[in-house]
Amino acid sequence: MEDILRQIIGYLRGMWLYRWWGLLAAWLFGCAAAGVIYLIPDRYESSARIFVDTQSVLKPLMSGLAIQPNVDQQITILSRTLISRPNIEKLIRMADLDLAVKGKKEREDLINELSQTLKIRGTGRDNLFTLSYEDTQPERAKRVVQSLVSIFVESGLGDKRKDTDTARRFIEEQIKTYEQRLEEAENRLKDFRIKNLPLMGSSGKDYVSQVAEVSGQLAQAELALREAENSRDALRRQLVGEDPVLLPETPTQTKVSIPEIDGRIDALQKNLDGLLQRYTDQHPDVIGTRRVIEQLQAQKKKEIEARKNTPGGFGDVNSNPVYQQMKLALAESEANVASLKARVSEYAARKKQLQESAKLLPQMEAELAQLNRDYEINKHNYETLVARRESANMSVEMESSSGMAEFRLIDPPSVPIKPSAPNRLLLMPLAGIAALLCGLAVTFVISQLRPSFLDGRDLREVTGLPVLGTVSSAPDPRRKRRRRRMNLAFMGGLGGLVGIFGLMTVALAVLGNH
Structure with missing residues (x-):
């Protein structure tokens, strides 16, 4: 510690010599600094405060119905990106700053200057923004801030409208695209259903349901056929042992009737009329019934011819009415059996056709599932886009009626009276301190360039040689008085420098208050 203090004292004693x-x-630097401070041109700052009100009564009411963008975030981004080259060029035209520009270089310099001097400050939480600009001309500073306020408001409203229009156009294009896709999916599904209608069924039943239904109908038809056959066989057994009743041959008879055949023909004719009411001429039941009627008519002709050739073949028909009734019942039973056979054949053919188509069922179900999935996806996307479009339209109406953000000019820009820069009241004492530091630096540098030894110890430490002794000077009153006058003159010069800077600072403060 002692060595450090001794070294510091040595530095100070060496600096005292110079x-x-x-x-x-210090005087030269101080004068130059004071002159520079006075020559710096005054700059005037004009500012304006804008409050952006993003709260709306309709917001909570329209929650979930209309699209509500994050207006606070949009305003924050706008405040950070407002000072851009296109906006600065627009501001130059609005504030008439381009009247003094004579070339591209001056224009670029002006753009760079505005980019650095324009300021937008916000509190963040309250959406309160301050727009400011400094210039050497107060009027021009006001014009620039006024133009910047206009650009700020127009950019906020214009960007919102532009974003809304862009979003609506995009949604409209997507709706048209998905509408076309939905129509194509519906057509593919319709064509597939028409192509596979036999397997799918006209009522929309699946394959298993169709097979079960046809199997049930076939079982019922087979059961009815067995019942009809048993009834017919029972009638036949009852007719065993009965004497046949033949028709008499009379010359005046124009029409010959065989009750058992005529009864069957009449019963089949009635059954055919009922079938034609439900089916077409190509239906298997209709074709089978007509074939049986034709066979019975041919059998009737043969029977008539056979009876005509038999002596006494045409007896009295009405002689045994019970026999004739049993014949009629047997004919009806035969017709019913023929009809049921045709029905059983038809149901069996349908069941066989369904069983043969079972191999194509997995592939058909996979294709149908894929078509339904594509249709549902396109339908869901289409309905979602339509809902988004309606929500966007509602948002536009809400913005036009109430406004999502309202710009309020709290403090309009005004012509500044007092300059905002430079702060000479602060710069002047700083210049005085800098002058003193400059003087200290100069004395230190000179003392290091031209070192001197004040005692034998320093000389011995520096040279490394032994010092035999030192010679002191004898006190001289005249030299002592001269040294005192020099010290007083130095203190006077130093105090004068400090006093001048102090007076200039006080003068600036007094002039600034007035």
């Missing part, structure tokens, strides 16, 4: 050089440097 104090006049330091005082001169």
